Amino acid sequence: MSAVTDQDPTEHSDQPDDDAHEAGSPAGRGTPDGERARRTHSSTACTDPATAPTGSAEAWDDGLIARRVSETAEGSRFPLTDSRSAAPSTVTPLTYEGQLRDRLEALRELVGLSRTRLDSRTLSEAGRVLDEASARRRLSGQHTVVAIAGATGSGKSQLFNALAGVAISETGVRRPTTAAPIACSWSDGAAGLIERLGIPPRLRRRPLPTGDGESPLRGLVLIDLPDHDSAAVQHRRHVDRILGLVDAVIWVVDPEKYADAVLHERYLRPMAAHAEVMFVVLNQIDRLPGEAAEQVLDDLRRLLDEDGIALGEYGEPGATVLALSALTGDGMGELREALGQFVSEHGAPNRRISADVDMAAARLWPVYATQRRTGLSEQAREEFSDRLADAVGATAAGEAAERAWLRNANRACGTPWLRLWRWYQDRGEPTTGRLPSRTQADEEATARQRVEQAVRTVADRASAGLPAPWAQAVREAAVRGSQGLPEALDELTVRAGVPTGRPPRPGWWPLAVLVQASMTIVQFLGGLWLLGQIIGVMAPNLGVPVLLMVIGIVGGPLIEWSCRMAARGPARRYGLEAERRLREAASGCGRARVLDPVAAELLRYQEVREQYGRVVGAGR
Structure with a gap:
């Protein structure tokens, strides 16, 4: 559950051998021999007959503490029972439901796709x-691991003993009483689950046989945890570690500490998503007079509602809230019945993992979810291409190609005299007074700035x-x-720019050149004829x-003007x-270098967004 922290599962082995759960308190060593023998006999009487015959030394072979009791004949204040069965049983692994299985597969895909993008x-x-889901799936699906957690003095160990029907966990006024977690299994096949919690064999127990057939709690593995508000840091670590591994939890509160801020802020509120695998038990109601128990219970429900914990009332899924007294037994039957039904459904592991997935998804919401439509629009792509085209001077290159085509047309179709005059003007025009042209370095710097600006703009729009x-x-x-x-x-500008050499000519150009040459010839013949008459050679x-001469002088410019008008269309197209x-060359280069990588990132985000969905x- 989200409130827990990881801890080394071997940490429990560092507990002293004389912990309160083990071979009894030091006070027990000073009792008379008769009392010690009586307690030893009562402990033996609580042992499962199928696994430990009365009078056999093997009946106490339950680890270091049991061997101490057997060797020294010192009885514990609390009866111990063997945690091992006579023969190994077949364990049926847990099977996740289809919906949960799909969510886990999606979460695994999500993590795999995100490893290179998220820390x-x-x-x-x-x-x-x-x-944890993978580890739990390999273990028994016929058992439900339920932890009993609570604050100091809440009576959780007393409730643990009442459910087991035998004094397994020590109770008393000394604080902290519970120093290490103890496991009690109602059926065989739970060894793997208990080992996963890091509970050693010397702290594993079996409940007292009821003798009336199969126990209604068959399949239950009950864990008594240390106090979550213990002054010992190691005790709190045990609690946090095991709460992250169990299938369900019973929170035991008392009339004095049911509103404790540490309980609500550190555990209940962060675990609100696990309401369906949570029991909240108000213990010690025998200390409340009259209707005070109902008032405290209603106030507890109000606090749970403020914590965001759904209450399982009126048939709705949610936490089960009960009031009882483990000391007097008042309300224990209701808890035992609710717990038996809860365990018999075998659905707690699935609901627990599903709630874990919900909480993991909620934590990932800021890095996957967005309220806006994302992506690179077609308009943004076109604007990026236009900016690159401006950077390479595509428009200017087209205009230059058009002017080159027109110049070629004028050279081919213009009159010789007009072309000679234009050549003379261009040659004789002074260079002073002209605006200085931009250097190549300035043009390259401007083009680079345009490219960088285009890239920044498209990146901002895409992100x-x-x-x-x-x-x-x-x-x-x-x-x-x-x-x-x-x-x-x-490089593209050089290769794909204005082609070198003479621009292509339309089919009517030879005819226009021939007519223009004819006009020149006619003009020249008219001039010679007139000159011959002047000098008296001709009549x-x-x-x-x-x-x-008039036809040549007028016809030449007229043909030139006509060719110029006719050349505008081809020149423009050219x-x-x-x-x-x-x-296209600039757009292709920009697409390959910038747009495609950006689109790949957007596609990856779309994939993870779908997986996150x-x-x-799938769980809603």
């Missing part, structure tokens, strides 16, 4: 639950709404992918040569194609 401390509780560990993993994946991205984009006839190639949703 071991975050997953430690889930790993502990899986380990928005994710739990902190997964958001960090997404950002780290984006940063890793951005390393070397500017250099890769530069005077100004109309024809002038007409030819520029868009160059821009598209560069955009199975862990949580």
Whole structure:
């Protein structure tokens, strides 16, 4: 249960041999021989006849303490019974129900998928639950391990003895009375369960045979724990360790300490999810006059409700709350009946593990759950590609390709005189007064900044709404992918940019060039004709040569203008194609280096989110 802490199961072996549970108190060694013999006889009478015949020395062979009693003939104040059966019994392993089995498998998958993203401390509780579930599954499914826990003076050892029908655990005014956990099994086959709790054979007992057939508590393994508020740290460690291993727990409270803050804050409140495997017993009601017992019981129920513990009333699942007196036996029959039904159902181990899974899932909620829709939208992907395209200058490259196409058209279809004039102007134009062009280093720095900004933006959008560990993993994946991205984009710009050489020409270009050449020839012939008339070589006839010159002078620019108008469409398409190639190259590079790793992290989170949903949703 969530309130417990791990402890070395061998810790119990360090208890002194004269603990209160063992061979009796020192006061017993000073009794007369007759009284000692009487107590020894009564102890022997409580031994299971099937395992220890009366008068045999083997009847007391129950570990170190029993051997001491046999050798020294010193009787214990409390009868001891043998914990071993005459013949080994077949143990049926525990079988988890289908729903719980699915939740455990989902939790195991969840832990496996999360190991590289979450620290071991975050997953430690889930790993502990899986380990304990696996260990419990290998042990007996026909037994239910129930621990009796309580504060100093609550009477839990007295209740333990009353259920066993024999004085097994020491009771008295000395505090702490219970120093080490004691196990009492009502049937064979529970050795593995008791060994899992770290209880040595010398502290294992069997109840007094009833003699009226099979016991209604058959299958019960009852554990008497030390006081949870003991001044001895080792006693509290025993309690915390065993509470994390048992199938159910009986909390014993008394009229004085039932509202103790340590009990509620350290144990009951953290164990609220285990209400179905919890009994809360108000003991010592014989000390309360009149209706005071009912008033205290109602106040106890109120406190349990404030702790978040569901009460099993009106047929609803939850904790069983009873009032009794282990001293007078008042209410013991009701507890024994409820406990017998609880054990006969054999459902406590499943409910206990299911509650452990609930608590582990609740602790993992902050690192898996989110209230927002997460992921990388198509709009974010397009904006990332646009930013990379801007960084490599895709738009500028397309415009440059379009201008190159138009220049090529003008060269092919323009008049010779106009091209000569433009060449002269370009050559004679002074360089002063022009704005200084940006250096290559400035352009590279600007492009790198644009790439980094694009990566940060897409990482922030992809990680928005994710739990902190997964958001960090997404950002780290984006940063890793951005390393070397500017250099890769530069290479792509060189390979996929404006193609070198002359742009392709449409099919009508040869005809346009031929007509433009014809206009030049006509203009040249008209000029020669006119010149021949001027120098007297040819007969005077100004109309024809002038007409030819006018046709050449007007027709040439007209054809150039027509070709320019016709070239706009192909030039635009050529520029868009160059821009598209560069955009696709930049987008593919960004997708391979940044978007795909980010998408992989988001997919991993989606997988663990689905597994977490199975862990949580399957139990609700």
